[in-house]
Every structure is written in C-alpha cells, then in structure tokens.
Amino acid sequence: MTSRRRFAIAAAAGVLAAAMVPAAVQAQGVFKIGELNSYKSQPAFLEPYHRGWQMAIDEINAKGGVLGRKLEVVSRDDGGNPGDAVRVAEELVSREGVNVLAGTFLSHLGLAVSDFAKQKRVFFLAAEPLTDKITWQNGNRYTYRLRASTYMQVAMLVPYALEAKKKRWALVYPNFEYGQSAATWFKQMMKDKQPDIEFVTEQATPLGKVEAGPVVQALADAKVDGIFNVLFGPDLSRFVREGTTRGLFKGKTMVSLLSGEPEYLDPLKDEAPLGWIVTGYPWDKINTPEHKAFVAAYEKRYNDYPRLGSLVGYITMKSLAAGIAKAGGTDTEKLISAFADLKVDTPAGPVTYRAIDHQSTMGAWVGRIAVEKGKGTMTDIKYIDGASVQPSDAEVRKLRSGE
Amino acid sequence: MKPLLEVRNLRKAFGGVRAVDDVSFALAEGEFLALIGPNGAGKSTCFNMLNGQLAPDGGDILLGGKSILGLGPRQIWKRGVGRTFQVAAIWGSLTVCENVQIALLAHAGEVFRLWRPVAARYREEALALLGDVGMQAQAQRPARELAYGDVKRVELALALASRPRLLLMDEPTAGMAPRERNELISLARRLVRERGISVLFTEHSMDVVFAHAERIIVLARGRLIAQGDAATIQADPKVQETYFGSGRMLARRRA
Amino acid sequence: MNGLANASSLFFLSAGLSLIFGVSRVVNMAHGSLYMLGAYIAYTCASKLGGMLGFWGGLVATAAALALVGTLIEVLLLRRIYHVAELFQLLATFALVLLLSDVVAALWGVEDLLGPRAPGLRGSVEILGHNYPQYDLFLLFLGPVVLAGLHILLSRTRWGTLVRAATQDRDMVAALGVDQAKLFTAVFALGSALAGLGGALETPRQPANLGMDLSALGDAFVVVVVGGMGSIPGAYVAALLIAEIKAICIGLGTQHIAGVAFNFSKLTLVAEFIVMAIVLIARPYGLLGRAQGMPRHAAAMEDPLKPAGQALRLLALAVLVGLLAVPLLAEASPYTVVLATDVLIAVLFAASLHFIAGPGGMHSFGHAAYFGLGCYGAGLLLKLAGLPMAAAIAGAPLVAALAAALFGWFAVRLSGVYLAMLTLAFAQIVWAVVFQWETLTGGSNGVLGIWPPAPFNRAGIYYLLVLGLTVLGVLLMRRILFAPFGYAMRAGRDSPLRAEATGIAVLKVHWLAFIIAGSVCGLAGALFAFAKGGISPETIHVSRSIDGLVMVLLGGIHELAGPLVGAPVFTLLQDSVMRQTPYWRGVLGVVILVLVLVFPLGIAGTIAAWARRFAR
Structure with missing residues (x-):
C-alpha cells in the first residue's frame, strides 16, 4: 500500500469517526473537552491550575459558550504515571467521546499523552509540561503546547x-x-x-x-x-x-x-x-489591565491569589475556546489547522500558537x-x-x- | 568388619566453648548405635557436622572409607545418609502422601521436572512406605494437621524413601509420650534391620537407649568418655560420675 | 561532617521502624506517613504557637500525638491481623499510607509548608573555615544521645529486656507468659513516636510536603536492613554509612577518570541501594543484625494443592468464554476493552509474583524490575534493533530472565525481609540506571511510539493477543506448580532443612523459580509496552512492585487463584475510584482496609476457607 493511499484511508477513517462523534456531542449541545492531570501527585501546582481553568470555563459559558454551545470539561486524575495516563486518555476518548485532550504537568506524561494523541488522531493541548521534546524531537501535528519550554x-x-x-x-x-x-x-x-x-x-x-x-x-x-x-x-x-x-x-x-x-x-x-x-x-x-482583571476575578471567586498554575489553567481553556471557535467545532483536523498561528488574548498579553513547532509564545x-x-x-x-x-x-x- | 562411618578427632568450638572436642568413634555396617550425653554435651553439634550442616574445625569424617568433610547436607544425602531432626520437620502444606512422593521423586532425581503432575508419581511406593510406618490411613491429610507422634513417623518414612545406607536420627522420640517412644524406636529398628540400614541416633530417654541400642557412646562436655554395650555403660564409673552426677538414676534402675 | 547531621536525621527516621519490625515483624508501610504526619503537626505547633515553646514544646507534643496515633493503629487494626497470612500487615499499612496522605492533604492543604528555624539555633558557626548550621550541629549530637537513650531503655529496664527477647524469639516471650498484646502496642507506639519526632526535627531543614511519606519510607527501610533488623545501634551505623557515602559522592562532584568526565553526584540517586545490595550480599543479616528465628507459621497457613474440581473447571471455562466475548464490546464500549487489557496484564504480573512469593515463599519487593525490563526489552528491541513486534515480545522475557538469573542468584540465598529488601535494592538500581541512561532508555521520559502494528492496532485484536498469552502464562505456571518442581519449591519453603536433607537442591530450585517468574513477568511488561504505546521508568518503580504485592495479598497469597482475583479487583477498584473522586487515594485506602478486615486471608483465600467450612 502506498503511503498516500494509506493516508487517504486514514483520513477517511478519521472523517468517519469525526462524523460519528460530533453527532453524539451535538445531541447534548455542548463541546466536550477531556482534561487529565496529576492532581494527586502534584497537588501544589495543580490545585490552582484546576481553579484557573474552572474559572475560564465558567466565564466562557456565562457569555453563552462557543458557537452557541457550552463547553463541558471532563476532568480526570492521570494517576501520575504514563501507563495510567494513557489509559485515562483512552477512557476520555472512547468512553466519554471527546476528541480534544488537554492538560498534563510532568514532562514524561505530556509526552506519553502526546504520542497517544498522535496514535488515536485526537487533538491535544499540553498545558504545563516544559520538556523541549514535546514540540521538537517528539513533536507531532496533533499536539500543541502552551507553557514556555525549558x-x-x-x-x-x-x-x-x-x-x-x-x-x-x-x-x-x-x-x-x-x-x-x-x-x-x-x-x-x-x-x-x-x-x-x-x-x-x-x-x-x-x-x-x-x-x-x-x-x-x-x-x-x-x-x-x-x-x-x-x-x-x-x-x-x-x-x-x-x-x-x-x-x-x-x-x-x-x-x-x-x-x-x-x-x-x-x-x-x-x-x-x-x-x-x-x-x-x-x-x-503585573499592572496590565487584562491581568488586573484576571487577579480581581480570581480573588473574588476563590478568596485566594492566583498562582502560575491558575494562569496556565485559565489560558488553556481560553485557548481551546478560541481554537474551537476558529475551527467551527472540535473536528480534529480543523482544530489542528485552527491552532496554527492562532492568536489568543490572555491576562499575560497576546499569545500566538506557532505553526512551525506548535509552541505558544506565552512568555514569563x-x-x-x-x-x-x-x-x-x-x-x-x-x-x-x-x-x-x-x-x-x-x-x-x-x-x-x-x- | 569395615566400619561404615568413621569419625576421627572431630572438633568444633563456638566462641571459646569446645562443643565437640577430639571425638573419635566408628559405626559398623548394620549397627544400631546410640549417642548419649547430658544437655550441652555436644550431641547435636556432632550430628550437624555428620550431616554437613556445620563445618568442623578439625578432624575427619569418613563414610565407607571416603572423607565427606566439606560436603553440604544434600551431597551427603547423595552418598546415602538419611536424617531425621530433633524438632521433626516435614512439609506442612503437602499431604502426608505427597511428602513421601516428593522424597521419592528427589531420590529418583526428578525434582526439576516441570511438566508431569506429581499426583500419580510414585504413589504406590509412597503408600507402601506409609504403610510400613503405620500412616497409610492418614495419607490424604495435610501434613500440618498431624499429631506430633505421627509427624515423627512420616519423617521416618521420608528418611527411608531415599534408601539410605546410614540413618542419622537426632532425638527421634523427643516430645513423645513414653509408650509412643518405645513403639517408634521398635518400628525404626525393625524397618532398618529389614533394609540393612545402619543407624546412629542420639537420645534423651535412657529407657529407650538401654532397651534398643546395640552399642552406646557417651559424650560429656564435648568429649567422648565411654563406649560399649548397655551393661558396660551402666557400669562405667566415669559415666556414673560425670553424666549422672551422683549416679542416683542408675542406682534406681538397678534396684 | 555534613553527613553526620543527615545521619542523625536518617537514624531518627529509621529507629522506630527497626524496633517495630524487630518485635512484631510488621512490615510497616505507614512508617513514612507517620513521619510526614509528625512534620505537619510540628509545623503547626511551631508556626501557630511560635517561639521556644512552639518549636521545642511542639517536638514533645508531636511525639506524644504520634504515640497516640500509633496506639490506635495497633489496637484497632494490626491486632486483628497478626495471626493471618504472612505479610498481610503490609496490605493494611499500605492502605494507611493512602488514607493518611489524603487526611494530611485535607487538613493542611497541598502547599509545601516550611517551618520556622529552630529558636536559639538559627545561625551558623564557623568550623575549619566552613560555616556550619547550629541546628545541624544540634542534630549531630542529638543522634548519639537518642541512640544512647534507646540503648539504656532496652538494656537496663525490664521492659527493654522483654523487647529484646521478643526480637530474638517471639514464641519464647509468649511462653514466658508476657502479655504480648501490650508489648506490641507499646512498641508500636514508641516506634510511631520516634517516627513523628524524626519528622518534627526535619521541619527546620525542609518543608513539610506530601511527598515525604514515600521518600522517607524507602530511606527508612534501607537503613533498617543495612543496619540489621531490630538493631538500634545497627540503624545508627547504617545511617552514618549511607549519609557519609552520599556526602562523599556530592563532595567529589564531577571527576575526570581516564579522560572521561563522571559526575559522582548522580550516584546519590541510588547510593543507598548500592550500599544495601553490597551489605546484604556480604552480610545477609545486615551490619549488626543476627539471624532471625524463621517465621514459624509460614506453612501452617496453607492447604495442599488440589487439582481443579468440576465446579472450578466450569467456572474457569465460563470466565474464559466471558473474556473472549469482551472484544464484542469494542463498538459499544471501547474503553472496556482497553481496561480489560490492563487487567489481564496486571493478572499476569501478579501471577508471576505470586509464583515466587506464594509457593516459593520469596516475597520479592522488586518484582517491577522484571516487568520494567520486559517493557524496555520489548521497546528497545523494536525501536533500536528494528525487530517486529512478535520478536520483541518473544525477546522481552529473555531480557527479564537474564536479570532474574543474575539478581535471583543472590536473592535466593537470603530469606524473609532480607530477601525482600535485596530484591528491592536490585529493582531500584535497575530503575536508577534506566532513569539516567538518557541515550539508551530515554531517561525519565522513556521511549515513545511503541504501538503494535496492524492488525493488533485494533484494541480488540490486541486484547485477544494479551488474553491468549496471559492464559498461556498462567496455565504454564499452574502446570509447573503441580509438577515435581512446584512441589519441590513448596517443600523448600516449608522446611528448607528437611528439603536439603532429602536431596532437594533448595537454592537451585528457588533460583530457577525466580527465573521462571522473572520471564513471565517480562512477558507482562512487553504486553504493557505495546498496550501503552511507550515505556517509562515508572514501569520499574517501587510503587509498581508494591502494587503487585497488594494484588497478591488482596487475592490471597496462599491460594493459586489469589492473584487472579486480586489483580482485577485492585485494578478495577483503582480505575473506578480514581474517576469518581479527587480523594481517590483515601477512598481506595478505606476500601482496602475494609477488604483486609472482611477477608483476612485475602479474597480468594477467605472464600476458599468459607467453601471448605461449608463442605464440612
């Protein structure tokens, strides 16, 4: 089989799968996002992160969601090891029917989920992992990464x-x-x-x-x-x-x-x-108006100040919302294209997802x-x-x- | 007659204590020899050296004229030495019959067989051996449930399973009721005589020793102080003095 | 000199564990958790009360509080299970680890909490041109003082004499008419108090954090084993040895040896385990330890093997048919297939551990080494050698078997906890090598992209492959257990003395058993690599070894069906609980505790016991 034909079949299968899954999603009138992270093994960083993305989701949905539909996040603990993480990702994709994954903190988990995303042809936004490999040596077209790399x-x-x-x-x-x-x-x-x-x-x-x-x-x-x-x-x-x-x-x-x-x-x-x-x-x-608004909202909601995890979690979901809006849905291929050079306004300032290596320009x-x-x-x-x-x-x- | 077992100037010390001190004796083919002595006389130490569990500090042990010094328990077993323990040891999680079957399998060199199930292997032979020691009725019971006296019988069957030339029995009747003791020793004596096995045994119970042993050697504080038949030993003044203290016990026996 | 203060810390951490182990033979997995709890309580005292009273008074309060916690654990939990299957306390205390970790997180939050410096000892003093913290100096002296105190307690008091006697021979103490229950409670309370004190004393040096429990546990076990179980001076000597070796590695830094730069500081990742392996090989009972009386009820628990009866065969057949039908769910519920694959791999892993731990009586604490080596063997054969999947899966057990042959050769010469710890040390050394050998193993990130080729890339088909190999592996091991070799294994476990005297080469038998178990485990590892599409050092991590033991014990170590029940229960439990609640560790801990109390012989073991009672 030539690689082109194989690709064609794969693409057809992908379209078929994509056609089936959104049908389920549409019925519920929401966009589902699968989120997984090492909440138990890295709690100090990930509890603020969890709060951050929760706030973003609530803000987005309060404004009517994306494309008239609400965002729903199915969040899971990834067990803190790649074996469990891949199984949890599998569960999110096959049982929960999501085709957008987000999250992970530890580098090797990020890489494992990224490779899984490539294998199962689902979109993955790696939120926290710092390893350069996730966008370079092991980079793949299904994976984008938010946080500034090592x-x-x-x-x-x-x-x-x-x-x-x-x-x-x-x-x-x-x-x-x-x-x-x-x-x-x-x-x-x-x-x-x-x-x-x-x-x-x-x-x-x-x-x-x-x-x-x-x-x-x-x-x-x-x-x-x-x-x-x-x-x-x-x-x-x-x-x-x-x-x-x-x-x-x-x-x-x-x-x-x-x-x-x-x-x-x-x-x-x-x-x-x-x-x-x-x-x-x-x-x-940080005295920019966007950031001050973010801090004020966060403090009001949680009676606590934001950590970096809060900001990362917040921007993760804001980015996905922007990407889904641009792609017109959660179709994997469309989402991949939409994220290329996607610009998102964030409390940290404007951030772009680079087409060349799928790395965001969020700084520090x-x-x-x-x-x-x-x-x-x-x-x-x-x-x-x-x-x-x-x-x-x-x-x-x-x-x-x-x- | 050529001795089957010959012990020459055997020595072993723990720390500064000479547990076995320059002990020499011989055991003739077919003999039923008792090794006696008070607590701490060095009987068990001596036994453990014969069995290969302990390495002697000096001296030599000859089996059939060949030195077995430096060999482990298993190699000594290979040369035809069976053994029972002071605190009887059998395999608790196996049935009585399986205990003997494994001993037979070990004797046949089939321990490393990975495929054919044990269940039917050497079953007849095992049951026959159990019959010999009067345990056939209990063949299917888990060994860990047996009464202590029965454990001793099974252990005897295990030791016989490998058809030894020499059987070492370390206090075979320890922990048993007097009637059981005599039964067990008579049984052992009958079985070894049938099979032409020589026996060296240590024993606490004087009744048993004087009733059954053909010859007796006496250890005290690690040294061999006397040997001979029952009458000789009973009459030996050294034995009376050092072993029995005042000699009251012997006096009573004679009376 | 820097090592000395750390040696004292290590000593406080491990003295209590040594005491508890020596007397009650409880492998107390929760020791690190008690240590962590101590650190958090001391932090609260020191920061809320503040000043001299807060810190120094807090130390005393912490020790008292932990003594109370220890008493509760002993009376409410451990006392109920002393006389059931060996090692079963491990399962109960493992549940406590899970539970305490979530309790601490709930009470104190998840952020690291760095306590104030010790009042009166904030600064440093200059010694030989170096600044040396006063507090470290204090610790340096406190170590020997506590050592002397414990020594006096144990050698000069009647209570101490009893404790020492119990360390030598439990049955004898029982025969003397001493109330064992009270003695055990007191020792557990004292051990817990020492653990808490150890944690409390660390608060000025490191923040109280949720990772302390497991890292402390590993250190404590190493020190106790190197020093010799139950030997308090041994624990101190071992702590000193390990701390100094680490300090030397750090002091050496990067050295150029024959033109090759070697960074000695990297050795600190594994230094203590190398020390432990060497010590155990050279001195099987630790530096100052003595041979322990064998646990005497080992064989007393187990019934003879019976070939499967009609009912059991039918049940097995029904289960197999059910398992064969799982891929039919691939459409309706694809996740079920994935989960079932994980369960099967866990079954194979646990069954291979049970093979040596149950019938072999060798409680390996490092079984993950062979799982991980199978994983890496398969992955690297595929990625680097370019072999197809079939060859990679076939090669993996060989890799694992080679390692098992090497490590097993040393391990079978030991018994009981010393064997457990040597296997753990080997596993940790393998882990450290894999973790650091970036160029070959991908270091901490592992190797990715190990997906099975078509048609096995479909979950249902791969599942069938795993099912086939798992059934094959399990049946093979079962067959071996019913063959002379399996009986010889059990004979060697029940009474090695009798076995040797009957001509069974116990060491050789157990060694070969170790190799068989290792290779089957390697197969499980290979299947895991292809199921997950990648390999990482976690596959070798001690937590996987512990998971394996938990599965075996949960199912029942004395039943052949034990791992076949325990592995699915544990895996499914973890999967479902993890999805339901953020406090999944605590919930899992509680569930295991309940199982421990309801099924004191393990699930399969207890059910088998019920069935026997019913039959009578």
Whole structure:
C-alpha cells in the first residue's frame, strides 16, 4: 500500500469517526473537552491550575459558550504515571467521546499523552509540561503546547547571567530530563556568548531528596562566582535555607529557573533569597489591565491569589475556546489547522500558537527576588515574550525533523 | 568388619566453648548405635557436622572409607545418609502422601521436572512406605494437621524413601509420650534391620537407649568418655560420675 | 561532617521502624506517613504557637500525638491481623499510607509548608573555615544521645529486656507468659513516636510536603536492613554509612577518570541501594543484625494443592468464554476493552509474583524490575534493533530472565525481609540506571511510539493477543506448580532443612523459580509496552512492585487463584475510584482496609476457607 493511499484511508477513517462523534456531542449541545492531570501527585501546582481553568470555563459559558454551545470539561486524575495516563486518555476518548485532550504537568506524561494523541488522531493541548521534546524531537501535528519550554525559560535568563560577567560557574539541578536539559542549554548558550566561561562543578541531585548540607558545602568549596539553579519545590526550600545559613549566596550571582513562581517562592516566606535572578510569575506586580482583571476575578471567586498554575489553567481553556471557535467545532483536523498561528488574548498579553513547532509564545516574567511584607516576590520585573526566545526557524525545523 | 562411618578427632568450638572436642568413634555396617550425653554435651553439634550442616574445625569424617568433610547436607544425602531432626520437620502444606512422593521423586532425581503432575508419581511406593510406618490411613491429610507422634513417623518414612545406607536420627522420640517412644524406636529398628540400614541416633530417654541400642557412646562436655554395650555403660564409673552426677538414676534402675 | 547531621536525621527516621519490625515483624508501610504526619503537626505547633515553646514544646507534643496515633493503629487494626497470612500487615499499612496522605492533604492543604528555624539555633558557626548550621550541629549530637537513650531503655529496664527477647524469639516471650498484646502496642507506639519526632526535627531543614511519606519510607527501610533488623545501634551505623557515602559522592562532584568526565553526584540517586545490595550480599543479616528465628507459621497457613474440581473447571471455562466475548464490546464500549487489557496484564504480573512469593515463599519487593525490563526489552528491541513486534515480545522475557538469573542468584540465598529488601535494592538500581541512561532508555521520559502494528492496532485484536498469552502464562505456571518442581519449591519453603536433607537442591530450585517468574513477568511488561504505546521508568518503580504485592495479598497469597482475583479487583477498584473522586487515594485506602478486615486471608483465600467450612 502506498503511503498516500494509506493516508487517504486514514483520513477517511478519521472523517468517519469525526462524523460519528460530533453527532453524539451535538445531541447534548455542548463541546466536550477531556482534561487529565496529576492532581494527586502534584497537588501544589495543580490545585490552582484546576481553579484557573474552572474559572475560564465558567466565564466562557456565562457569555453563552462557543458557537452557541457550552463547553463541558471532563476532568480526570492521570494517576501520575504514563501507563495510567494513557489509559485515562483512552477512557476520555472512547468512553466519554471527546476528541480534544488537554492538560498534563510532568514532562514524561505530556509526552506519553502526546504520542497517544498522535496514535488515536485526537487533538491535544499540553498545558504545563516544559520538556523541549514535546514540540521538537517528539513533536507531532496533533499536539500543541502552551507553557514556555525549558529552552525558552533558560534563554530568558541567559542575558542576565551574561551581564553579570562572571567567569566561574556552578550548576545544581534535579537529576531528570528537565534538570539535565536546562543545565545543558545553559552551558551551551553561555559558552556561545562568553567563550572563556568555566563550569567548575555540577550537582545533579535526586528529585525531592537533595542532600542540602553536602551540596551547599561542595558548591562553597568550588569557589565559584555564579550559580545556576534548577531545583524547585521542597528541594529548593532545603537548598535555600541551608545555603542562607551557610552564607553560600553572599557575593555570588544566583540565576534560578522558575523560582519566582508563587508555587515555589511562597513556602520560603520571608526567607526568599534576595537578589536571585529568576523566571516566575509576580502576580501582584503585573499592572496590565487584562491581568488586573484576571487577579480581581480570581480573588473574588476563590478568596485566594492566583498562582502560575491558575494562569496556565485559565489560558488553556481560553485557548481551546478560541481554537474551537476558529475551527467551527472540535473536528480534529480543523482544530489542528485552527491552532496554527492562532492568536489568543490572555491576562499575560497576546499569545500566538506557532505553526512551525506548535509552541505558544506565552512568555514569563524575569526579575529579582525580593521580600515584601514578610513574603517573597519579584522586583525589576520584565515580561519576556516567548516569541523572542526561540532558536531560528531553520534550527527548529531541524529539531522537529523527526515527525 | 569395615566400619561404615568413621569419625576421627572431630572438633568444633563456638566462641571459646569446645562443643565437640577430639571425638573419635566408628559405626559398623548394620549397627544400631546410640549417642548419649547430658544437655550441652555436644550431641547435636556432632550430628550437624555428620550431616554437613556445620563445618568442623578439625578432624575427619569418613563414610565407607571416603572423607565427606566439606560436603553440604544434600551431597551427603547423595552418598546415602538419611536424617531425621530433633524438632521433626516435614512439609506442612503437602499431604502426608505427597511428602513421601516428593522424597521419592528427589531420590529418583526428578525434582526439576516441570511438566508431569506429581499426583500419580510414585504413589504406590509412597503408600507402601506409609504403610510400613503405620500412616497409610492418614495419607490424604495435610501434613500440618498431624499429631506430633505421627509427624515423627512420616519423617521416618521420608528418611527411608531415599534408601539410605546410614540413618542419622537426632532425638527421634523427643516430645513423645513414653509408650509412643518405645513403639517408634521398635518400628525404626525393625524397618532398618529389614533394609540393612545402619543407624546412629542420639537420645534423651535412657529407657529407650538401654532397651534398643546395640552399642552406646557417651559424650560429656564435648568429649567422648565411654563406649560399649548397655551393661558396660551402666557400669562405667566415669559415666556414673560425670553424666549422672551422683549416679542416683542408675542406682534406681538397678534396684 | 555534613553527613553526620543527615545521619542523625536518617537514624531518627529509621529507629522506630527497626524496633517495630524487630518485635512484631510488621512490615510497616505507614512508617513514612507517620513521619510526614509528625512534620505537619510540628509545623503547626511551631508556626501557630511560635517561639521556644512552639518549636521545642511542639517536638514533645508531636511525639506524644504520634504515640497516640500509633496506639490506635495497633489496637484497632494490626491486632486483628497478626495471626493471618504472612505479610498481610503490609496490605493494611499500605492502605494507611493512602488514607493518611489524603487526611494530611485535607487538613493542611497541598502547599509545601516550611517551618520556622529552630529558636536559639538559627545561625551558623564557623568550623575549619566552613560555616556550619547550629541546628545541624544540634542534630549531630542529638543522634548519639537518642541512640544512647534507646540503648539504656532496652538494656537496663525490664521492659527493654522483654523487647529484646521478643526480637530474638517471639514464641519464647509468649511462653514466658508476657502479655504480648501490650508489648506490641507499646512498641508500636514508641516506634510511631520516634517516627513523628524524626519528622518534627526535619521541619527546620525542609518543608513539610506530601511527598515525604514515600521518600522517607524507602530511606527508612534501607537503613533498617543495612543496619540489621531490630538493631538500634545497627540503624545508627547504617545511617552514618549511607549519609557519609552520599556526602562523599556530592563532595567529589564531577571527576575526570581516564579522560572521561563522571559526575559522582548522580550516584546519590541510588547510593543507598548500592550500599544495601553490597551489605546484604556480604552480610545477609545486615551490619549488626543476627539471624532471625524463621517465621514459624509460614506453612501452617496453607492447604495442599488440589487439582481443579468440576465446579472450578466450569467456572474457569465460563470466565474464559466471558473474556473472549469482551472484544464484542469494542463498538459499544471501547474503553472496556482497553481496561480489560490492563487487567489481564496486571493478572499476569501478579501471577508471576505470586509464583515466587506464594509457593516459593520469596516475597520479592522488586518484582517491577522484571516487568520494567520486559517493557524496555520489548521497546528497545523494536525501536533500536528494528525487530517486529512478535520478536520483541518473544525477546522481552529473555531480557527479564537474564536479570532474574543474575539478581535471583543472590536473592535466593537470603530469606524473609532480607530477601525482600535485596530484591528491592536490585529493582531500584535497575530503575536508577534506566532513569539516567538518557541515550539508551530515554531517561525519565522513556521511549515513545511503541504501538503494535496492524492488525493488533485494533484494541480488540490486541486484547485477544494479551488474553491468549496471559492464559498461556498462567496455565504454564499452574502446570509447573503441580509438577515435581512446584512441589519441590513448596517443600523448600516449608522446611528448607528437611528439603536439603532429602536431596532437594533448595537454592537451585528457588533460583530457577525466580527465573521462571522473572520471564513471565517480562512477558507482562512487553504486553504493557505495546498496550501503552511507550515505556517509562515508572514501569520499574517501587510503587509498581508494591502494587503487585497488594494484588497478591488482596487475592490471597496462599491460594493459586489469589492473584487472579486480586489483580482485577485492585485494578478495577483503582480505575473506578480514581474517576469518581479527587480523594481517590483515601477512598481506595478505606476500601482496602475494609477488604483486609472482611477477608483476612485475602479474597480468594477467605472464600476458599468459607467453601471448605461449608463442605464440612
């Protein structure tokens, strides 16, 4: 069978399936979206996320929904491992009859669901996973991704790190793909621009089990001028407290990924490490009208301030609404086309889903950690648009050649 | 007659305590030999070395003229040594009959067969052996439900299943009522005589020893202090002194 | 020096577990959860009350509160199940892990909670040119102080003497007329209090968080096993050894050996398990442990095997026909087919574990290693070697069998919990290698795109393949169990001494059993890879090993049908509960607790017991 004919058959099957499923959906007068995430295993990030998308859905439906129909989200816990996640996705697709999937947090789950989407020919909007692979090496036409990737987050910080003009650097990162690739990108980008840079030591720590004392000691012994940190969550808290007590951060340029996100910054309270250059989400400092409205609505509804997860969840559903509106429904092929160069207005500003690699241009805020009113926050903040921290199109095509 | 088992200068110490200290004796083909001694005399240690469970510190053990030093329990079993334990051990989750069937299968070298079910294998032979020890009626019961005396009988059948040349019995009547003791030992004695098996056994009960053993060796504090037939041992002053303390027990027996 | 403070933390964490295990032989999976609970309670005291009283008083309050919780658990739950199937407490305490995790989340919320620094010990002191936190210094000294305290308690008091005696020989203590129930309760309370104290002492160093329970549990088990079960000084020595080795790995950082850069810090992912494997191979009872009395009721629980009777054969046939009909649902309810595929794979996985854990008496805590290796074997044979699916599925059991041959060779030389922990250590080492070997295994992300080719890409057809192979695997293992080899396995379990003296090469028999189980498990793994379209390190993760044990125990470890019942019940339960409620862990925990109390011999085991009683 030629590949073209195979494609034709597949397409025909796809059309057939698409023709059958919306019939069921139409009967109910709603657009169904299947959502799955590791609510139980990553609760700190995903509870705000859940609230965020719930708010978006309610807003959309209060205004009459999309194309005159309401959006209905069928949300599931993905069990925190790829095996269960694929089964849950299967359940959403085959039992609940959805052909739009959204969600996932951990990179390997995002990748597994993305591959599933490709296999079953359903649309998937990966909300949170950071791995570069989901849009590059393992990228497929069924998958779009919202949040700024590891590469983008590192690229946002590199200019600041270069500006510090420090020669001797150390790296500390959690020992799994996210940490490893962040470290690799940082080294590569820094070396490109500052060839005499030295990476004196690297600490790869087990996720969630950093031995803070010995790690801080080793970094202190390395006598470096700057440290690039990728630790997050409980690891970050341990590292910061130990490092502060031992005076590790004094006089050093500290560059740190994601540490400005409330999810990771808030537990540190007044011990948030001053002056660290971080990517994050200073929700209280963003003064655009769109964002202020978002914060006000969120605080009114939940009596709590938004975390980054809230924003990501919110934009996820807003994006899907925009995509469905543009596609005129949830037909997979039409949705894929609609998302190409889809522009969505979000509390973070306008975001575009790039046709070239299915990555959104949602950016992040870079700034320095400060403590105000006994709480960690960011100062000197600057929103870096995701479009400005991409490799050249030629490089992207090469990276995405696996498709 | 050439001895079947020969023990030469056997030694074993635990920490500083000499549990078995320079013990030598021999066991003739077809003999029914008792090894006695008070608690802690080194009987079990001695036994466990013969069986290959414990490695001696020194000395030698010859079976049929060949040293079995350094061999494990299974290799010694292969050379024709069967054994029963002080605390009788059979396989609780198997039926009585299956216990014996497995022993027969092991003897036939069929342990690693993965396919043919056990159910009918060597069943007749197993039942016959159980008949010999008077356990045929209980062949289908789970072994874990047996009374202790019956466990001892099944264990004897297990030991006989591999047609040993030498049978080691470690306190075969421990934990049994006096009447059962004599029954079991008479049974064992009859069965081994029929089969031409030699026996070395340790025993606590003097009644049993003096009634059944053809020859007796006496251990005390790890050393062999006397050997001979029942009368010799009873008359031995060393035995009276060290083993029986005041000798009251023997005096009573004589009276 | 940095290792010393961490050693103290590890010691507090594990001393209680060692005590509990030594005396009651309960494999307390909830120990990490108690530790986590301690951290949260201490956090609340320290941050709500504040100051000296809040923190230092909070430590005492936490220990007291956890002693109470421990007492409740022991009296209300464990006491009911001491005398049922071995390892059954594992199932009950596993349910507690699930339950406590949701209780903590409900009470304290999901955010990490970093406690205040310890009042009076906020700063650091300079030692040899390095800043050293005062609190770490305090911990460093507190470790030996607690060690000495426990030592005095155990060696100088009558109570302690009884505890030590119970560690050596439970039956003897019972024979002495000591009230065992009270002793067990007291020990469990003390162990829980120590766990809580351990958690509380960590609050100034790390935030209380919901991931603490499982990570602490793993550490605690390693320390206890390396030190020697029930040996408190052993636990301290082991904690010291592990903490120092990690500190050294971190201190070495990246080294260039023969021109190759090697980052030693990456070893910290698995250092403790390497230590454990080496220690167990060299010293089977841990550094300061002594040989334990064998659990004496192992064989007492089990009835002889009976060939399936008429009724059972008919039932099996009916189930098989029902299973064959499942693909007919593909149109109406495609998800049923997918779920049924998962259930079958779980059955094969659990049955292979049961093969060695039940009849073999080897409670492997690392069975996921063979599942995962089958998974990776199949995936990599397909992706890298370019083999077709059939060859990949055939090759996977070989890969798993090779690993089982290697690991089993060491494991069968141990017994009881030491065997369990060695298998766990091997599984963790495999996991760490797979997790870090980015270029071969895809690291933490795994390998994707392992979908079955036509016609197996249709769920119904693939399901039939899985059904066929599962039935084949299960029947094969059943056949083996009825053959001399299976009897020899059980003989070796019931009484290894008798088996050896009767000419059964117990080690060899159990080794081969291990390999058979490993390869069947590898087959399950291969089927899983193609069912999910990908492989990831989770397939080797300890939680999958635990799931397997839970399935076996839930069904009944002493029944051949146990895993065939337990695996579907657990999988379906998890699937349905997970869909219904965000608090699915807690609900699942409660359901398992109820099952534990209603079916103390496992579901199949208890039903079989009922049937026997009925027949009489």
